[in-house]
Amino acid sequence: MKRLRLDRWGAQFLPPQYQVPRPRVLCPYQQASHDHRIQHSTRFYRSTPAIRDTPDYEDSIDLATPLEQLPSPPPKLASSSAKLAALHARLSLPSKLPLHTLARCLVDASADPSPDFNNSSLAILGSEILGYHTSEYLLCHYPRLPMTVLFAAQYAYVGPKALRSMTLEWGVEVAAEPGGEVDPGLLQLKRLRPEEAVIQAGETGRPNQQWAYRRGTSSRIVYDDQFGDLKKDATTASGNAMVVGSSTAQGPGATDEEASKNFVRALVGAVYLHAGRAAAKRFFEQHFLSRQLELSKLFDFKHAPRDLSRLCAREGFESPVARLISETGRLSRHPVFVVGVYSGNDKLGEGAGASLDEARIRAAAAALKGWYLYSPIDAMVPSDVEGGDKEKKKWEPAMIDIGEIIT
Amino acid sequence: MPLQALRTVARSQNGVGAFILQCKRLDFHYCDWAGSSKGMNSFLQSHLPAFAASNPQIEITVSPRPRKHPVIKGTYINGREKAVCVRNMEVKEILAKAELLRDANGEKLRKAKKPVKSANESVRGIWDPFHGANWSI
Structure with a gap:
């Protein structure tokens, strides 16, 4: 079985213009608090667009711009926010994850359209990591699960509603209005106003989209997202962070649910980038997989x-x-x-x-x-044997069922 | 559509995987002048730094409340607040009140009547007359 190179995902999801050589200014999110770790974690820099070396980034930080004119709190305020430090400790986040990155995870693209400062790129990575771990758990532990139930189970674990309730259970508050002067420990989003809340038909990535064909289960697997829902914007799914940032900037605001979803995903992506694959998996197991879901009721x-x-x-x-x-x-x-x-x-x-x-x-x-609902005893998931450790368990192939009943 | 699925959301079980402390903020209010704040003022100077350092999950704010009794107010993840008036209390008593607010979950106090509360169905199931030993008349 070919191993998934998860550590390369971060780079793969970025457009070519972000895969630039390391800039002369290091990532400001790490430089401030973790200078001694910079050598250790340089390999992560490739995958975050925060380090794009643009003159406008330095201008926006160094010049004395009034905080009220900034769309989101500047990174330097992160280390002085009590809310942010409390959130970091409350979630038992790894110490490798600096407060600056946590602050960036809390900035939605609707608040700050600049992909250098919002969480859109981290959210894409985190979404893939969440989807990967959820689906490998479900597929290996319940190999006979029908496809529709699999979709619903993924929705129950990492769907937008689940992530929203998770944000509430983590005690993350939403800022009334985003801005540079707002506490960085609050979730920053520009709210969708009711008169703007019209359903916009985006590109779903389906052929013959204009005909509104019936969506069968097989086509959902191919064309739709991990929950079997239509993609809102197919360009988002292809992992183009720049497009995410810019498209949301022109669009209306976001709902609390969307912003919370992006925050949780971005946090998972940030844990992965700063603390590594094992820490991201542990975070997933502790916060997501530990939730109770009765599959028989789906x-x-x-x-x-x-x-x-x-x-x-x-x-x-x-x-x-x-x-x-x-x-x-x-x-x-x-x-x-x-x-x-x-x-x-x-x-x-x-x-x-x-x-x-x-x-x-x-x-x-x-x-x-x-x-x-048959479940093999001692089922393993592929990520159990990922990594180069010699003490890891030996991979035992997962059971693959021929599939559900088609009537 | 032979088989459809119902959408739901997995329920959190705090403490099964990760544990999230339910108290997210503690506000300490004091008065510089009044005698009822004497213990509170010495608590803020002597004990609060150590208390805050040992409970990093909690955001702690200290603010004056002139000509009022000292109060500790806890804000919880479920949105509720608990306030304890600590007038004329000693430092040790105030620390005990702060720990009480820290350990609370923010819900209204209610009596636990059953020893076990579970989200799972009983393994044994409810009794029914059709299974088990038959009753012969």
Whole structure:
């Protein structure tokens, strides 16, 4: 199996103009607080566009511009913000991650359109890292998960709503209005005003977009994002940070949800860039994977008995038969029937319902969930064996299922 | 569409993976003149630096509140506030109050009636008459 070179992702997602040689001015976000680590982490500089050596960057910092005229707080204020330091400690972020980068993660592209100062480039990297770790966990631990449920599970772990609630649970407050004088520990965004909130049809990256064809599951895998949703702007997905920054600048503001989503993603990207792959994975496991999600409640079967009989036919089992196990009060106002579905002598599932049909359908759904939610014991994910450590575990290939039932 | 999925959001379980301290800010209010702030003033000078250093997760602000009793006010992640008046208290008592506010989760105090509260379904399930030993009359 070919190893994913995660450490190169940062550079791959940047447009060519950012892949410049190291500038003579080091990244200001690190220089201030971590001079002794600069030699250690120079390899990360390639991947952050914050170090683009442009004269306007130095002008904006060195000249005595009034803070009120800056779109976002200058990086030098980050080290004096109590909110920012408290947030850093509250999230137990690695000490390699400087406060300046954390401050930059909190600046949304709607507040500061300049990609040198906003979090758009970090958010792209963080989005890929989150998507990678979530999908490898789900695919290796639940190899038979149907595609739609896989989409929903990813949405539940790292979807915009989950990231928004995570931001709230981290105690991150949103600034009323962005600006240079605002505390850098607040999430900076320019809010979308209600009259501007019209749905803008962006480029979704689908062929024949104007015809609004039906979106089947297979085409969602190819064309849509990791949650099976239409891409808002296909140029965003290709990882062009410059386009993200500039397009949002002309557009209206952002919602709290979008800004929170970008903040969390940018933070994951920043942890990855400053502290490395292992720290990013640990951060993901502690903050994302530790959340509780009941996968069995994500299923919404339309024709469970039909799916089950197709499954049995495909797997070579005897065709399922529903049998009544017990019942009470058939002629009463609230009868209860317990029905099991059997394949030969094996009971595949059991369900209770107020009518025979309901119980049969519940039993078939239970049997299908039992199949789809199979989880191998001691499943490994590819990132467990990433890295050059000799003490790492040996890779055991993950189970690949032939797929869900197509009816 | 044979099988569709329902969208939901995974619930956080604070402390299972990462632990987020629920107190995010502590405001210390004092008065330079009034005698009820005597303990508070010596707390601010002697104990607060060490308290702040040992609790870096909390943003700490100190501000005067002239001609009023000294107050410690905690702001929590769930949006609620808790304020404790520390008038005429000794330094040790004020430290205990600050630690109480730090350790609180910001929710209203309520009695825990059940020993275990769980988000998971019971493994045993609710009782039903159709399983287990049959009852013979």
